[in-house]
């Protein structure tokens with residue numbers, strides 16, 4: 413640092429003092445590498461035939477088998493051969509078996525040994541906000557704040573948002589032009605920029621003027637946490653608003669311009685979700701299966717009885733979850749069957765009904781009590797952590813152009829309340 417300061421001041425004030433020059437030193441590379449790619453239907457042994465002598469191949473493959481199955485390698489797998497530069501003696505082979513793991517084979521005097529190397533990752537936090545101009549999907553996928561994130565990971569981000577708001581807002585039916593969102597998303601990222609794992613730390617959705625919040629809270633720090641609103645009530649409710657993941661619902665029902673059921677609710681008394689055949693259907697609440705099988709125009713149908721006189725019905729199914737029968741107890745979000753077009757249906761879709769005391773009702777009209785509050789023994793910790801997370805949200809502008817910042821999570825969490833004045 414001192415040297416740097418001197419040199420810089422010298423630049424501005426007369427000629428730099430002559431410190432002499434040093435001859436550059438070129439270190440000899442410790443190894444030379446050659447990268448091979450596994451071809452279609454090619455085995456590791458075949459690929460290495462020209463590089464590893466046949467009497468050593470057995471030892472090498474034996475060492476590899478200690479870490480992974482050579483039979484389960486995909487075409488396109490990269491194999492790096494590492495040589496000593498002096499005599500091109502093969503000293504090691506790295507096989508990248510997937511994006512998180514590499515088998516390193518090391519050649520020793522007694523043959524080949526192996527070890528598994530986990531790809532190093534780093535953690536960052538993505539902040540984004542947006543206003544919905546057409547549909548939530550487009551807004552998130554095309555958000556300029558997320559342009560450094562691979563498309564597949566942006567789709568996953570939508571899944572995360574859907575999962576934290578699935579009790580409050582049906583993304584496929586309720587999102588309106590002008591709704592806004594803000595969120596802070598923590599990612600574990602690989603060197604190639606792809607996401608290994610992720611978690612929403614805090615998210616806000618303003619839907620038709622009502623703000624919904626989800627704040628991650630993990631009192632024991634063991635990853636087994638849950639989401640709460642600003643008041644410390646769980647975001648969970650007795651019923652999911654919809655039995656399909658938002659991502660799996662076909663766009664013609666999610667574009668905000670076509671809501672067939674809202675228009676003919678009176679005649680229809682159910683909700684039709686267009687989705688590909690085979691899409692998993694979830695139970696919207698805990699209950700007991702009271703019907704499983706054909707049911708007239710409904711085709712293959714499931715009915716589940718829930719507490720307080722509620723029944724849910726899922727129709728036109730292609731098939732049922734294996735082992736599901738009348739009397740089976742199911743939990744909320746359990747997959748119970750698969751979207752199809754059995755019965756009176758001219759395209760694959762799920763017909764979903766919610767009934768109370770035999771009368772159909774729109775799930776969006778059912779007023780369910782707030783979720784369980786943060787347990788009292790965790791309340792002090794909640795007060796601290798939720799304030800930090802809520803402050804993170806305040807760092808993100810609520811509407812207007814989206815913005816992105818990537819920073820170390822811990823320092824951000826620490827800086828959050830200070831930056832916003834508490």
Ligand SMILES: [Zn+2]
Pocket residue numbers: 680682683684762763764
């Ligand atoms: Zn229907």
